[in-house]
Amino acid sequence: MTQKPYAAHWDIQDLVIQLRQLREQSLAQRQRLHQPPKLPSRKQLSQIIDQLAAALFPNRLGVPGLTDEGVDYFVGHTLETALSHLHKQLALELNFVAEEQGRQLDANGEASVMVASFAARLPEVRILLDTDIQAAYEGDPAARSPDEVLVCYPGIVAILHHRLAHILYQAGAPLVARMIAEIAHSSTGIDIHPGASIGESFFIDHGTGVVIGETAIIGRNVRLYQAVTLGAKRFDKDDNGMLVKGNARHPIVEDNVVIYAGATILGRIVIGQGSTIGGNVWLTHSVPANSHISQAQSSG
Numbered sequence: 001m002t003q004k005p006y007a008a009h010w011d012i013q014d015l016v017i018q019l020r021q022l023r024e025q026s027l028a029q030r031q032r033l034h035q036p037p038k039l040p041s042r043k044q045l046s047q048i049i050d051q052l053a054a055a056l057f058p059n060r061l062g063v064p065g066l067t068d069e070g071v072d073y074f075v076g077h078t079l080e081t082a083l084s085h086l087h088k089q090l091a092l093e094l095n096f097v098a099e100e101q102g103r104q105l106d107a108n109g110e111a112s113v114m115v116a117s118f119a120a121r122l123p124e125v126r127i128l129l130d131t132d133i134q135a136a137y138e139g140d141p142a143a144r145s146p147d148e149v150l151v152c153y154p155g156i157v158a159i160l161h162h163r164l165a166h167i168l169y170q171a172g173a174p175l176v177a178r179m180i181a182e183i184a185h186s187s188t189g190i191d192i193h194p195g196a197s198i199g200e201s202f203f204i205d206h207g208t209g210v211v212i213g214e215t216a217i218i219g220r221n222v223r224l225y226q227a228v229t230l231g232a233k234r235f236d237k238d239d240n241g242m243l244v245k246g247n248a249r250h251p252i253v254e255d256n257v258v259i260y261a262g263a264t265i266l267g268r269i270v271i272g273q274g275s276t277i278g279g280n281v282w283l284t285h286s287v288p289a290n291s292h293i294s295q296a297q298s299s300g
Contacts, residue, residue, distance in 0.1 A: 162192045216253070273289045
């Protein structure tokens with residue numbers, strides 16, 4: 001007797017019907033009369049960031065065997081490809097948002113303006129990343145060279161993604177920016193919201209479990225270790241019980257601060273410049289410049 005294939009027991013046809021009904025209910029609940037525009041592609045954005053990284057650091061992150069004569073051609077071709085694909089992804093976000101808000105716009109035109117502004121800031125990103133790489137090299141005795149830092153350190157992967165995502169967040173593409181941030185989060189375990197403002201010479205040592213919230217402000221020459229959280233203490237709600245969006249709710253970390261592993265710093269507080277926050281500290285109040293906070297001093 002011939003046995004039935006396993007698929008015959010899974011009732012695929014019924015599942016398809018049920019899933020279609022759920023999609024239609026979801027669309028009806030959101031008062032959509034047609035399918036929404038497509039969202040940006042995480043896969044495409046991952047490729048775009050890889051291409052931008054290669055254009056910023058062609059001799060280390062580009063293709064093998066580049067000659068001095070061929071570097072500029074490679075950078076130009078790679079940028080042209082990456083920026084063209086980025087334009088498409090930004091247009092998808094703009095179309096999606098416009099449909100959600102019930103308005104018309106020239107998504108391609110607006111995306112072109114965004115990409116031009118973004119591209120103009122790429123030299124600025126390269127300068128900042130050079131300071132981040134140098135800070136990691138100088139701050140970690142295990143680092144043998146800046147090149148090792150660039151190609152090996154998860155903190156550099158995370159901050160490279162963040163530097164690019166932050167520009168797009170500022171330009172009005174928060175969805176694309178957040179997707180780029182989550183690509184880095186998935187590969188490094190470091191969660192930096194693209195809205196966070198981070199100064200030059202930023203170093204995350206080891207990195208796993210670091211969380212930096214949307215409205216955090218980090219100054220120059222700041223060093224974080226693994227499992228540090230710069231988070232919110234509370235979440236305000238409006239009269240309807242909905243969370244209030246956009247409030248400044250994350251810490252301000254001033255210049256030359258070191259925060260050791262496992263520290264949790266919550267709320268819109270200020271960590272004064274030159275301070276050291278010890279491991280596993282739970283801190284919810286501001287501290288003045290040049291403070292040295294240990295577990296026994298952190299309550300309050």
